Amino acid sequence: MTKESSVKADVVLLEDDALINISTSGAIEEMGHGVRSFMHLRDCTEAVRERLPDIAVLDVNVAGETSYVLAQWLDDRHVPVIFLTGYEKPSLDARLQHRPACRKPCDPQELKKLIADALGPRRGGH
Numbered sequence: 408m409t410k411e412s413s414v415k416a417d418v419v420l421l422e423d424d425a426l427i428n429i430s431t432s433g434a435i436e437e438m439g440h441g442v443r444s445f446m447h448l449r450d451c452t453e454a455v456r457e458r459l460p461d462i463a464v465l466d467v468n469v470a471g472e473t474s475y476v477l478a479q480w481l482d483d484r485h486v487p488v489i490f491l492t493g494y495e496k497p498s499l500d501a502r503l504q505h506r507p508a509c510r511k512p513c514d515p516q517e518l519k520k521l522i523a524d525a526l527g528p529r530r531g532g533h
Contacts, residue, residue: 414441416461416526421451421477422491423469427511431464431491434515438522452477459486462525464518467492467499467508475500482506487525489518 418440422428425446432444443460445451448469455463455477463481465474467490478488479502490499490508499508507521 415439416441416522417458418442418522419451419455419460419463419465420444421448421463421469421474422446422466424466427466427491431513431518434518435464435522437515438519440522448472448474448477452480455481455486459484462487462489462522464489464491464522466490466511467494473500475503478503478506489521489525 415438418435420428420432420435420442422431423446428444428446432442435442443454445454463478463486465478465488467473478490481488482503488503488506490506491511491513492499492508493511499506507525509518509521
């Protein structure tokens with residue numbers, strides 16, 4: 408079995424803090440998922456428009472811009488979104504309140520549960 412075929416899900420990660428990006432990418436890979444990691448909103452947006460991920464983990468505030476437009480675009484296409492944020496959940500965009508959020512620094516076990524819940528039984532979820 409190739410590594411590609413053994414990957415549970417294609418996860419897109421958008422996080423502009425290099426250390427958080429690296430640690431979160433590593434945690435997601437340890438869960439058995441493939442990670443496409445981005446530090447810039449434009450690069451991430453272009454990548455997901457080319458190929459939809461199975462799930463997206465998005466920092467709310469990326470270099471002074473919010474990821475809400477991208478999150479809504481993904482949500483409209485039924486791609487689960489998990490937010491990484493330093494903010495309290497109530498400060499999330501009202502249209503996206505139903506999406507889970509993990510306070511930074513996000514505990515890897517909490518992120519694992521959020522990803523599994525979002526994916527459900529189809530790919531490495533419950």
